[in-house]
Amino acid sequence: MTPITNLSVTARTGLEILAAAFLLGSIPFGRLLQRARDTSVAARAATVLLDGAKGYAAVCLAARLAPGNIHWITYAALAVIAGDMFSIWLGFRGGNGVATAAGAFCVLCWQAVALDLGLWIAVVWFWGYASLGSLAAAAALPMLLYLLYAPGHAPPITLSASALLVTALVVLKHRPNIERMLAGTEPRFSLRRPKP
Numbered sequence: 001m002t003p004i005t006n007l008s009v010t011a012r013t014g015l016e017i018l019a020a021a022f023l024l025g026s027i028p029f030g031r032l033l034q035r036a037r038d039t040s041v042a043a044r045a046a047t048v049l050l051d052g053a054k055g056y057a058a059v060c061l062a063a064r065l066a067p068g069n070i071h072w073i074t075y076a077a078l079a080v081i082a083g084d085m086f087s088i089w090l091g092f093r094g095g096n097g098v099a100t101a102a103g104a105f106c107v108l109c110w111q112a113v114a115l116d117l118g119l120w121i122a123v124v125w126f127w128g129y130a131s132l133g134s135l136a137a138a139a140a141l142p143m144l145l146y147l148l149y150a151p152g153h154a155p156p157i158t159l160s161a162s163a164l165l166v167t168a169l170v171v172l173k174h175r176p177n178i179e180r181m182l183a184g185t186e187p188r189f190s191l192r193r194p195k196p
Contacts, residue, residue, distance in 0.1 A: 025083020055103030112144035131177035
C-alpha cells in the first residue's frame with residue numbers, strides 16, 4: 001500500500017465506502033454453506049477463502065474510490081471486519097473476523113499477513129488449537145504492521161489504531177474459546193472429517 005497521497009474524499013464517498021464494506025462483510029458465507037448442509041473440510045476451507053475474499057474486495061474497492069487515502073482505506077478494512085463479526089443478516093452476530101481481517105490487511109500490507117499466517121500455522125502445529133493460532137496472529141498484527149508497512153517509518157496512526165482495535169475485537173470474539181481452553185474442553189484442530 002502506498003503512503004497517503006490524497007486526502008480529498010467527500011462525506012458521501014466516505015459513507016459509500018463504509019456501507020459497501022460493511023454489507024460485504026455481512027455476507028454470512030459460513031451460514032450459507034451450512035444451510036446447503038455442507039460441513040465438509042472443503043466447505044470449511046471455502047468459507048475461509050470467501051471470508052478472506054470479501055475483506056480483500058472491500059479494501060480494494062475503497063482504494064479505488066479513495067485512491068491513496070490510507071484513512072478511508074483503513075476504515076473500509078474496519079467496516080468489512082465489523083460486518084463479518086456483526087452481520088446484519090444474523091441479528092448482528094457473526095464470525096470471528098479472522099479470515100476477513102487477513103483479506104483486508106493483505107491489501108494494506110501483505111508482508112504482515114504472510115508472517116501472521118506463518119505464526120498461525122506454527123501455533124496450530126505445536127498446540128493443536130486453531131483458536132489459539134488466531135489469537136496469536138491477532139496479537140502480533142499491530143507490531144507486524146508497524147514494522148513492515150513502511151520499514152524505517154512509523155505507519156499512519158489510523159492504521160496502527162485500527163490494528164489494535166481489530167486485535168481487541170478478535171480477542172472478544174474468542175472469549176468462549178479462551179474459557180474452553182482454560183477448562184481443557186476446547187476441541188483440537190483437525191482436517192479430518194469428524195466421525196458420525
